[in-house]
Amino acid sequence: MIAIYEDMDETLLLKSLRNGDEDAYTWLVQKYHTSLVRLALSFVQEARLAEEAAQETWIAVLKGLDRFEARSSIKTWIFSILAHRAKTLGQRENRMVSFSELDDVFDNAPSVNPERFRPSNAASSADHWVTFPSSWDRLPEEIFISQELFHIIQDAIAALPGNQRAVITLHDVDGFSSDEVCNILGISETNQRVLLHRSRSKVREVLENYLKLEN
Amino acid sequence: MAMTCKELVELVTDYLEGKLPDVEVIRFEQHLSSCDGCTNYLEQMRQTVRAVGHARQDVLAPQQWQDLLKLFRDWKNG
Numbered sequence: 652m653i654a655i656y657e658d659m660d661e662t663l664l665l666k667s668l669r670n671g672d673e674d675a676y677t678w679l680v681q682k683y684h685t686s687l688v689r690l691a692l693s694f695v696q697e698a699r700l701a702e703e704a705a706q707e708t709w710i711a712v713l714k715g716l717d718r719f720e721a722r723s724s725i726k727t728w729i730f731s732i733l734a735h736r737a738k739t740l741g742q743r744e745n746r747m748v749s750f751s752e753l754d755d756v757f758d759n760a761p762s763v764n765p766e767r768f769r770p771s772n773a774a775s776s777a778d779h780w781v782t783f784p785s786s787w788d789r790l791p792e793e794i795f796i797s798q799e800l801f802h803i804i805q806d807a808i809a810a811l812p813g814n815q816r817a818v819i820t821l822h823d824v825d826g827f828s829s830d831e832v833c834n835i836l837g838i839s840e841t842n843q844r845v846l847l848h849r850s851r852s853k854v855r856e857v858l859e860n861y862l863k864l865e866n
Numbered sequence: 867m868a869m870t871c872k873e874l875v876e877l878v879t880d881y882l883e884g885k886l887p888d889v890e891v892i893r894f895e896q897h898l899s900s901c902d903g904c905t906n907y908l909e910q911m912r913q914t915v916r917a918v919g920h921a922r923q924d925v926l927a928p929q930q931w932q933d934l935l936k937l938f939r940d941w942k943n944g
């Protein structure tokens with residue numbers, strides 16, 4: 652639908668929007684609204700508030716079109732507004748999501764349960780696997796695209812701390828580049844990668860436990 | 867010094883995202899070549915990333931869209 656906007660130059664897209672082109676707006680909303688709500692859920696608990704944050708974002712976008720200087724892409728601009736709005740709404744819910752690197756000390760848990768490795772002072776094979784992780788290659792491909800696995804992944808992501816959830820949602824669910832994620836959340840590249848690593852490691856562990864039962 | 871399994875699992879995202887320094891990539895891949903456990907682990911992480919990438923099925927509900935369209939028309943009519 653309205654595919655012309657997909658390849659349109661951003662300057663032209665911006666011009667269309669400023670001129671009140673309803674098709675351009677429709678395209679943007681269809682493309683990004685559900686992703687905005689998904690990101691908002693990293694900051695607020697209630698679905699209603701996430702929807703509110705996304706709606707307020709579109710209002711802010713429309714009102715800000717004339718002032719937008721295109722120093723970032725339109726997409727990054729829209730998602731930055733959302734992140735800011737959702738964070739504020741989350742504070743009202745007493746939910747604080749911090750991206751401060753200082754706060755990482757509260758979650759510096761290892762990526763893999765240390766009991767899976769031989770002790771560091773073992774005479775041989777120190778810090779090596781006690782038993783190997785299994786290969787998932789023999790599992791039927793359907794498992795990885797099943798509805799059940801989809802729900803397990805959703806729950807695993809929802810259980811993450813907000814900062815990790817925001818990063819994995821943007822980077823791995825919605826396919827944003829690391830640069831875009833950093834700009835949207837206002838974090839350093841290193842911090843982004845630490846949060847991405849922690850979130851992926853946790854989701855992997857959940858999948859491992861589930862696939863063990865399925866096997 | 868040779869990389870341990872415990873060390874490798876902390877570097878997987880840096881490796882997959884191409885952010886591991888060259889010297890570390892060599893140690894990483896040397897370890898992989900002799901460790902089936904870590905080879906499986908790396909593959910599990912790859913499959914996790916792929917599966918997470920499929921975790922979006924949400925569509926805009928008609929009512930949601932009506933609300934958003936109204937926002938636009940109100941804005942346009944100033």
